Amino acid sequence: MKRHLIILLSLVTFWTTTEAQEGIPVYFDYLSDNYYLVHPSMAGIGLGGKVRLTARKQWFSVDEAPNLQTLNAHYRIGDSSSGVGAIIFNDANGYHSQTGGKLTYAHHLNMGGDIRILNQLSFGLSAGYIQSSLDETEFRSVIPDPIITGARESVGYFNVDFGMSYSLMEFYAHFTVLNALGSGRDLYTAIEFDNLRRYLLSAGYVFGKSEWRVEPSALLQLTEFTEEKTIDINAKVYKDVSFGTVWGGLSYRRSFDGAQFQTNGAFGEQRLQLFTPIIGVNVNKFMFSYNYSYQSGDIRLDNGGFHQITLGYDFGPERENKYDCYCPAANY
Numbered sequence: 455m456k457r458h459l460i461i462l463l464s465l466v467t468f469w470t471t472t473e474a475q476e477g478i479p480v481y482f483d484y485l486s487d488n489y490y491l492v493h494p495s496m497a498g499i500g501l502g503g504k505v506r507l508t509a510r511k512q513w514f515s516v517d518e519a520p521n522l523q524t525l526n527a528h529y530r531i532g533d534s535s536s537g538v539g540a541i542i543f544n545d546a547n548g549y550h551s552q553t554g555g556k557l558t559y560a561h562h563l564n565m566g567g568d569i570r571i572l573n574q575l576s577f578g579l580s581a582g583y584i585q586s587s588l589d590e591t592e593f594r595s596v597i598p599d600p601i602i603t604g605a606r607e608s609v610g611y612f613n614v615d616f617g618m619s620y621s622l623m624e625f626y627a628h629f630t631v632l633n634a635l636g637s638g639r640d641l642y643t644a645i646e647f648d649n650l651r652r653y654l655l656s657a658g659y660v661f662g663k664s665e666w667r668v669e670p671s672a673l674l675q676l677t678e679f680t681e682e683k684t685i686d687i688n689a690k691v692y693k694d695v696s697f698g699t700v701w702g703g704l705s706y707r708r709s710f711d712g713a714q715f716q717t718n719g720a721f722g723e724q725r726l727q728l729f730t731p732i733i734g735v736n737v738n739k740f741m742f743s744y745n746y747s748y749q750s751g752d753i754r755l756d757n758g759g760f761h762q763i764t765l766g767y768d769f770g771p772e773r774e775n776k777y778d779c780y781c782p783a784a785n786y
Contacts, residue, residue, distance in 0.1 A: 498537015
């Protein structure tokens with residue numbers, strides 16, 4: 455029993471490291487027309503702006519389970535080529551928590567063509583401050599451990615994200631470096647990680663010009679220090695209705711790396727696999743979406759999944775589409 459518990463904790467540690475690194479974890483809220491949350495170059499991508507509020511909760515039956523809340527807004531400054539944005543977040547996972555904020559500036563270059571043709575190259579830079587905490591007040595040990603202070607430790611640090619995006623009508627592509635400075639929290643005595651850089655590469659296309667549209671996309675993540683890699687394969691379907699637009703889709707996330715385990719004398723390897731259906735609706739300037747992530751595999755901490763909701767509001771000087779394309783990120 456003890457051996458199986460150790461194996462389980464090792465796997466949970468592996469998945470937590472993959473999914474909840476320093477800064478804002480990259481979950482699936484970007485699929486709720488929320489690309490700015492992970493790509494700074496998307497700040498002010500279109501005429502007007504967006505506000506998105508998200509809340510995520512994992513494993514309702516587990517105490518101190520991971521939970522995350524984010525609030526972000528971004529806006530195009532008039533008819534200029536500049537966009538600005540801001541993000542605040544709170545992320546808690548057991549005895550560890552982090553809160554922080556980011557400010558973003560993005561510059562958008564029109565690559566030519568008619569004003570109604572979306573052909574834009576964008577660059578963005580975010581500067582952020584994160585306060586990271588570890589609560590050791592409830593840690594108990596019969597034999598004193600010099601590593602455990604028994605107090606609430608807290609440190610803060612700065613970091614930056616930067617990236618670029620290219621939008622050509624219904625096509626889009628993004629490349630982003632998160633935690634580019636590499637510095638991170640100096641919170642643990644035993645083990646320190648000085649390289650928190652992550653690389654994101656994503657692309658997608660919206661097919662269809664009628665009331666039905668399909669949007670396949672993919673997002674690749676690479677963590678530099680641990681060399682962990684994951685990929686998201688996504689598909690969304692849109693349907694215009696009398697009161698707005700309803701949409702839904704499915705995302706599949708898989709890691710390229712596995713965690714080793716042993717059971718009944720046999721060795722095995724299990725890779726992270728998440729299936730995430732998502733649904734949403736846009737009514738006038740408002741948006742609501744819900745997604746549920748199910749983790750497959752023989753070894754899991756809990757049978758429950760991960761729930762997340764997103765509330766959104768689009769604003770700007772006009773409601774008409776600026777571009778003659780079905781491009782949700784740029785048109786409001």
